[in-house]
Amino acid sequence: MRHEIIRIRHEAKRRTLSVQQVERLSPAMIRIVFGGKELADFASAAFDDHVKLFFPNGEEAIKRDYTPRAFDRKAERLTIDFALHEAGPATDWAAAATAGDTIDIGGPRMSTIVPEDYDWWILVGDEASLPAIARRLEEMPHGAPVTALVAVCGSEEEQCLATDAALDLVWVHRPLDRANEPDAMIAALASIEPRDGDGFVWIAGESTFARAIRAEFIERRGHPHPWIKARGYWKKGAPGAHEKLDD
């Protein structure tokens, strides 16, 4: 069947990992490479999988979701990119992390695999979903037409994204305290010409932003609902928020 989404359930497992390497990719993006024997049976089948990071906090740990940006099974190394912001348990932990620190992670519990049989892709995101977008681009087939639009604070936050796909990459600049406002992204989208054929649109970022971009595709561009996946990866003013926006 064309465009059939496949879901893979993984064994729920909690792992303790240690920080092997910390690298600052840009002023507000830190890459942390984790290692540990417990990664031997780790699996992440989809670019928008997430693991839960557990931050000790008395009886019940605080949990935050992060994308497995890369996984090297042979070396048992898991890479996560952290977008830094003003404050929060995850951003504070990442900003202070050094080699040897440990953290518990859970998941991924599920991978949702979007098939490769679309004619084209559009990926829309912000700093928090840039790791998933970067991973998607790395994994795309040679020559696949893809447009990625990513909102960041300025040119210092732009990354070199490796891909074999036919990539049209647009960086949209806006201050982080306006990450919930979709206007700059909607203006950038206006210059993206509709393509022929079936396209998959993936949207993730601040919740209000992601919801507005999804509405733009459905209401203004008439894009079919089933060919859109939209997620609120965080919500301005709401710690630890994660919203599914496909209803």
Ligand SMILES: Cc1cc2nc3c(=O)[nH]c(=O)nc-3n(C[C@H](O)[C@H](O)[C@H](O)COP(=O)(O)OP(=O)(O)OC[C@H]3O[C@@H](n4cnc5c(N)ncnc54)[C@H](O)[C@@H]3O)c2cc1C
């Ligand atoms: C499926 C999924 C995958 C994700 N993958 C990644 C990833 O790979 N890398 C990544 O950096 N983030 C990722 N996120 C987003 C990340 O989980 C949130 O940003 C999370 O809230 C950060 O936790 P915190 O403890 O730093 O801040 P919180 O305690 O959650 O929030 C504190 C305050 O900071 C604000 N805030 C939270 N996140 C941001 C942000 N990104 N920018 C600006 N302000 C923010 C909140 O609105 C709140 O007011 C992902 C989220 C989901 C749902």
